[in-house]
Amino acid sequence: MNDDDVSCALDLLARRADHRAVMDRLGAVHRRARRRARVRAAGVATGVTLLVAAAGTLVTLDSGALRGSEPAVVPTLPVPGLRVSVEQVTDPAVATAGLSRYEGTGTRQVVLRVRADGFAPEAEGSSPVAIYVERAGKESSGTPGAPPCEPGAALVPVAFDELVTVVVGGAETQATDEVVVSVTACDPVGAQTRTVTVTVPPGG
């Protein structure tokens, strides 16, 4: 198999994509673009809310300490830290959007919404937070540990809001399960862990 054979094999493989009829790709693209725009807008709104809240706190502190003088917002560095929440998605429409396309025959999927807001050190070439999902003693996915950061990396705002899918094997029959989600950023933020008991949807 020389280089030409490799190219030829890849070309033949790629043609398998032609056999798949796609319904309304264009409509799907526009829907995705609108959804991305909404998520981005929500992220910006969260960031703005955090900044406004932080500024409000500063003003309050200042006005107390410097009573009698003009209240002034003192420029300050953001405080490293994350506020993390994990919840099972129960809205069928949202849950369906978070489902993986195919995970194997008989498997069931649980969709979690993982959110993290705050400030964390900037990572090299990746998100400043790493997500690691584990079903105790069964399986795990995601990235354990913090993403790679340079020492003394600048703080960047984090407005993480994503759907994470947990796959329950077809041979498992339980109606609930315990899932541990870790959100980790570089020091000094470190890891935050949330344990949630999820309801596993019935198979079918």
Added chain:
Amino acid sequence: MRGGAVEDFDAYVRASGPRLARLAFLLTGDHDTAEDLLQTAYAKVLPRWRQVSAYEDPDAYLRRVMVNTRTSWWRRHRGRESLRSEVPDAGGGADPADGGAALDEVLRALRALPRRQQVAVVLRHYCDLSEAETAAVMGISVGGVKSQASKGVAALRAAAGPRATNEEAAR
């Protein structure tokens, strides 16, 4: 295809969809994820279509978005994806005209490659990009492309070799 209007974007999606779907399939190894990747890439490009449509080759930009998106998915789901082994269209589902079984082996080997090797092989040997162009898309050095593509091709040869050789001999 210039001007940046939504109608232009729609026309571009219709025209480029089939060829970029092929690339997406090679980058992902299964049809559903490939369509997911392709639609995500288009959705990312739509807001900046006015700028992208002015490029000499918008496909090149889409390719880069697809590779970067694929990389980010791989990082997010790597534990899970590494466990997959089924090959779409394998066996009876494969197109008999394309040399089914041997190609299944190639596809299986392609999917099993480390991410960088997989991308380097696809960009170099399917998209026919130069080493420098591949390096630019992947964000690595030209030397890195040579090394990754070489290892990837060697792995594909090892996987496809015996079977491909047998099929060629049988013709």
